[in-house]
Amino acid sequence: NAGVTQTPKFQVLKTGQSMTLQCAQDMNHNSMYWYRQDPGMGLRLIYYSASEGTTDKGEVPNGYNVSRLNKREFSLRLESAAPSQTSVYFCASREGQGLGNTIYFGEGSWLTVV
Amino acid sequence: EDQVTQSPEALRLQEGESSSLNCSYTVSGLRGLFWYRQDPGKGPEFLFTLYSAGEEKEKERLKATLTKKESFLHITAPKPEDSATYLCAVQARKGNTGKLIFGQGTTLQVKP
Numbered sequence: 074n075a076g077v078t079q080t081p082k083f084q085v086l087k088t089g090q091s092m093t094l095q096c097a098q099d100m101n102h103n104s105m106y107w108y109r110q111d112p113g114m115g116l117r118l119i120y121y122s123a124s125e126g127t128t129d130k131g132e133v134p135n136g137y138n139v140s141r142l143n144k145r146e147f148s149l150r151l152e153s154a155a156p157s158q159t160s161v162y163f164c165a166s167r168e169g170q171g172l173g174n175t176i177y178f179g180e181g182s183w184l185t186v187v
Numbered sequence: 188e189d190q191v192t193q194s195p196e197a198l199r200l201q202e203g204e205s206s207s208l209n210c211s212y213t214v215s216g217l218r219g220l221f222w223y224r225q226d227p228g229k230g231p232e233f234l235f236t237l238y239s240a241g242e243e244k245e246k247e248r249l250k251a252t253l254t255k256k257e258s259f260l261h262i263t264a265p266k267p268e269d270s271a272t273y274l275c276a277v278q279a280r281k282g283n284t285g286k287l288i289f290g291q292g293t294t295l296q297v298k299p
Contacts, residue, residue, distance in 0.1 A: 077230075106286075115191075116231070116274070116289040131286065163230055176221070176287060178230035 075099050077179035079164050085185045086154045094149040094182050096164030104167040105147035106131075106176070107139060109160040116163065122147055154186045189214045189279050193290035200265055200297050208260040208273055208293045216280030220258050221287060222251050223274040231274055234260075265297045 077098045086092055098105065107119040108131075118131030120139040128139050136158060138150045147166075151158055161183050167176040192211045200206055212220065219238050223231035235244045237253040244251050248269060250261040260273055272294045276287040 108289075113291060115291040116276075116287075118286055121286060165230075175233050175236065177233065178223075180230045181228070 077164055077166050077177055079162075079179040079182050081182060082180070083183045085187060086151070087187055088155060090154050091150065091152050092154065092184075093151075094162055094164070094184075095146070096148065096179060097146045098164075098166040098177075099145065100166060100168070100177065101144070102166040102168050102177075103144070105141065106165040106167070107137075107147070107149045108163045108165065108178075109133065110163060110181075111160050119149065119162075151184075154184075156186045158184065159186045160184060189277065189288050191275055191277055191288050191290035193273075193275050193293050195293060196291065197294045198296070200262075200295065202266055202297055202299050203264045205261070205263045205265070207262070208295070210258040210260070210275030210290055211256060212258070212275075212277045212290075213256075214277050214279045214288070218278040218280045220253055221276045221278070222258070222260055223276065225272045225274055225292070234273075262295070265295075267297045267299050270295055270297045 080095045103124045106121040108116045110116050117133050122128045122141040125144045140148045161181050163181050164179040165176050168174045190213050194209045222234040225231045235251040240255045242253050248263050252259050272292045274292045276289040
């Protein structure tokens with residue numbers, strides 16, 4: 074029972090490089106999210122996809138793009154990485170926005186931009 | 188603006204010493220309040236969802252309560268394995284997007 078799977082677990086990038094964080098869930102959930110977690114800042118929403126075929130900006134979308142490839146997969150792309158994007162990234166999924174729907178998180182992706 | 192504030196930032200307890208963690212929130216219509224546990228190097232793990240003032244939920248040594256302005260996570264007779272960061276989050280009714288707004292977390296250390 075994998076739940077939410079993120080790859081890679083760790084990545085070091087040079088400033089200006091691009092990369093894509095991959096996320097897949099096997100719970101047949103409709104909604105998927107990307108959060109970043111920084112010391113003292115808590116978890117902040119980058120982008121989300123309420124359902125397959127839709128994506129919307131969250132609290133801190135600048136410098137990122139997303140793709141909801143299908144119902145299972147939701148990727149996060151950094152086009153030109155900056156040191157300010159050094160963070161831990163979490164993908165999450167949820168059956169829907171209704172009451173009682175728990176949000177489940179992946180194990181995280183540690184990204185360092187030098 | 189919807190906001191969640193947790194206190195204290197860090198808490199050290201001796202094994203068996205009960206205490207409470209606080210989560211204060213301001214939100215335009217509360218749809219749900221969530222508690223998560225996060226271990227170092229791991230993703231947040233769901234603990235509880237509370238929906239309305241007066242509601243309480245329990246799981247082992249943890250009990251979560253909710254009022255109109257705050258939630259408490261009570262830890263009774265904690266053990267070292269309860270050491271973790273506890274996160275509080277709210278979902279607002281506005282927009283109905285399912286987005287959660289998180290507090291900064293309380294890091295709990297329980298010493299044997």
